[in-house]
Amino acid sequence: MKVEERVPQIVEHFNQEQFKDQLINWFKREQRTLPWRENQDPYRVWVSEIMLQQTRVDTVIPYFNHFMTLFPTPYDLAVADEQTVLKSWEGLGYYSRARNLQNAVREVVQSYEGIVPDEKQELKKLKGVGPYTLGAILSIAYDQPEPAVDGNVMRVLSRILHIEDDIAKAGTRKLFEALINEIISAENPSAFNQGLMELGALICTPKSPSCLLCPVQDHCHAFAKGIEEELPIKSSKKKQKKVPYLALVIENQDGDILIEKRSNEGLLASMWQYPMVPLADVDKKDMKHWFFGEYGLKIELGSSIDHVKHVFSHLIWEMEVVRATIVEGELDRQNARFVSKDKIDTFPYPVSHQKIHRHLL
DNA sequence: AAAGCGGGGAC
DNA sequence: GTCCCAGCTTT
Secondary structure (H helix, E strand, C coil): CCHHHHHHHHCCCCCHHHHHHHHHHHHHHHCCCCHHHCCCCHHHHHHHHHHHCCCCHHHHHHHHHHHHHHCCCHHHHHHCCHHHHHHHHCCCCCCHHHHHHHHHHHHHHHHCCCCCCCCHHHHHHCCCCCHHHHHHHHHHHCCCCCCCCCHHHHHHHHHHCCCCCCCCCCCHHHHHHHHHHHHCCCCCHHHHHHHHHHHHHHCCCCCCCCHHHCCCHHHCHHHHHCCHHHCCCCCCCCCCEEEEEEEEEEECCCCCEEEEECCCCCCCCCCEECCEEECCCCCHHHHHHHHHHHHCEEEEEEEEEEEEEEECCCEEEEEEEEEEEEEEECCCCCCEEEECCCCHHHCCCCHHHHHHHCCCC
């Protein structure tokens, strides 16, 4: 059945007015004090929403505060060096969020005089602003009645309205957006949207939800049926592929260490790392020859320092970390350079490689 | 519509 | 270990 036909059916016996009041009043009463709730500054709301994608509140708080100190306005972020922005994002993950955010903020400074657009069509064009962030900024910063559907909202609504659509499917979000469009508060869309998300964070949690404390328990079909733990329906993803690497800590005669900048696209784009030998493609006995071909350096392996296992959402790196020294040769790579140990921490690294240079520092 | 893209916390 | 999370972009 099509979304337009399902929505009226789903909300037919749903007491929207009472639900809205209870949700909004609960949010006003119980909302957490968070740095990005100090005011309605669209730039702060925007930055917080980008950081909060796939990332927990407690993790984001210190990053957000530091980020706002470094880049208090869109202009400050627009003129900043990309590597500085990535350094401020180091450890948060999904680094394309930071690069997209800066790209978008530069667009805002250039085309909108530094004012975050409050018009749907303009805002949607900005890099990194998808359906969720669009609705979050418009409702929270500009008080517009737009849906902001994230995983929290889908979980909460799937329970309240007993919806069994697979929330892992891309198309399912549209159903929830249509439902929110139907029931969102026109008077306080900000508190309505944030209330749904706050409810998901504090009460309607993925496991062991606190239904007895829920302000909208009376409206919840899943609670009435005792099936709150079975919802939402979410198909499981396939497991990660393991990828073996040799990670090299290569020191030259001056005691400087070789690091390199990753490609500006793909996994961990524009982040820095210790050179890695992909053992799936390179036979270990051909390693030195391969390395000479790639870097122009003849090296001698030293002691093994560590084994680092790093899990991504879609793959697993298994890295053996080995020291190495240079026998001869001239570094022949644009993206690589020798750096003194006291400067090495000024570059942005993914966590997998922070694990490595903890050994050096 | 599906795949690629990080990291950490809860259990 | 498993599951989950305040998603977007590219293909």
